[in-house]
Amino acid sequence: MPTIRIPTPLRQFTGGNSEVPVAGDTVNAALSDLATRHPDLRKHLYSESGELRAFVNVFLGQDDVRHLQGVNTVLKENDQLRIVPSVAGGR
Numbered sequence: 001m002p003t004i005r006i007p008t009p010l011r012q013f014t015g016g017n018s019e020v021p022v023a024g025d026t027v028n029a030a031l032s033d034l035a036t037r038h039p040d041l042r043k044h045l046y047s048e049s050g051e052l053r054a055f056v057n058v059f060l061g062q063d064d065v066r067h068l069q070g071v072n073t074v075l076k077e078n079d080q081l082r083i084v085p086s087v088a089g090g091r
Contacts, residue, residue: 002030002075005082013041019080027058028071030081045083055086 001021006014014020020037024030031052035042045056058065059082065073
């Protein structure tokens, strides 16, 4: 079963869990399962139109899934996804 690493700011929506096992054979299915299991997390991941928010980066290993097949990237049984929120700053 794939797992998703949850960044510290979002752990409050996963019961404090830093890693959540998910069902799904694509990134989209895995994220959808995560949001179904933890509904309060959905608004932080998805826009009102149901699209993955632009500031939510998802990595499979070291690769940003946007540089693979996006949310249609196929997952294997032991894959680990990481959600990495964008950080803004500067002047």
